[in-house]
Amino acid sequence: xxxxxxxxxxxxQVKDPFxxxxxxxxxxxxxxxxxxxxxxxxxSGLYIRVIYRVEESLTGILRYEIFExxxxxxxxxxxxxxxxxxxxxxxxxxxxx
Numbered sequence: 417x418x419x420x421x422x423x424x425x426x427x428x429q430v431k432d433p434f435x436x437x438x439x440x441x442x443x444x445x446x447x448x449x450x451x452x453x454x455x456x457x458x459x460s461g462l463y464i465r466v467i468y469r470v471e472e473s474l475t476g477i478l479r480y481e482i483f484e485x486x487x488x489x490x491x492x493x494x495x496x497x498x499x500x501x502x503x504x505x506x507x508x509x510x511x512x513x
Contacts, residue, residue, distance in 0.1 A: 419450065419451060419454070420448050420449075420450055420495075420499050420502060420503075421448060421449045421450075422446050422447070422448055422506055423447045423448065423449055424446075424447040425444055425445060425446045425447065425506075425510065426444070426445045427442055427443065427444045427445075427507075427510060427511070427512060428442065428443055428512075429441070429442055429443075429512065430442060430443050430467070438471055439469050439470055439471025439472070439474065440469070440470045440471070441467055441468070441469055441470075441478070442467070442468045442470065442507070442511060442512070443465065443466070443467055443468075444464075444465070444466040444468060444506075444507050444510070445463055445464075445465055445466075446463060446464045446465075446466060446503065446506070447461070447462075447463050447485065448462050448463060448464055449461075449462075450462065455493070456482065456491070456493055458484050458485075458491075460484040460485050460486035460487055460489075461484070461485035461486060462482060462483065462484060462485055462491075463482075463483055463485050464480050464481065464482050464483075464503065465480065465481045465483065466479075466480045466503055466507055467479050467480070468504075468507040468508075468511075470511065475508065476504050477500065477503060477504050477507065480495070480500075480503065482495075
């Protein structure tokens with residue numbers, strides 16, 4: 417189990433000018449730190465881009481992508497269930513008013 421620490425974040429609502437999507441979508445950019453012995457660790461630092469959906473019965477993460485901070489290189493890793501739960505709870509708690 418890796419230990420993700422969220423150090424900073426930004427969030428903005430994803431615009432849907434054509435009203436195709438149901439509910440609302442938010443894009444979170446989460447700066448994270450992981451221990452050096454974690455397989456995700458990068459000296460460049462890491463951030464996760466999360467698309468979070470808010471809808472009556474379907475609130476939660478739609479998708480996430482992990483990137484190196486300095487290079488913006490995509491890293492093809494899947495998070496563990498507890499890590500996804502941590503991200504989902506963080507996003508839910510930090511939705512814009």
